[in-house]
Amino acid sequence: MRLAIWAIQMVSERVMYPWPTGDFDNVMDVALDIAMNYLDLTGQAVMYEEVRSTAAMAITDAWKIGVRHRIRLAHIAIKVVEHKQESFLKYQERG
Numbered sequence: 001m002r003l004a005i006w007a008i009q010m011v012s013e014r015v016m017y018p019w020p021t022g023d024f025d026n027v028m029d030v031a032l033d034i035a036m037n038y039l040d041l042t043g044q045a046v047m048y049e050e051v052r053s054t055a056a057m058a059i060t061d062a063w064k065i066g067v068r069h070r071i072r073l074a075h076i077a078i079k080v081v082e083h084k085q086e087s088f089l090k091y092q093e094r095g
Contacts, residue, residue, distance in 0.1 A: 031059050031073035054081050
């Protein structure tokens, strides 16, 4: 029971992301939270604000083409961030 109350408090206290479009839906915030939790736990969110912005833009783009499921949106955001980081690492290796 305590865990449920704590989880409810966490959700109600978190700050919503300032989405660049007027098409805001709570699903977008939840998807961003899922993606950022994963990226943070896997050590891929070292530059937190940049990663969050990249993930948010990926979610916004997917939302605009009709993706509405929070897990699918989070997956898209994670893949975009991972691909961007992979490209950057390859660029760094080249010198």
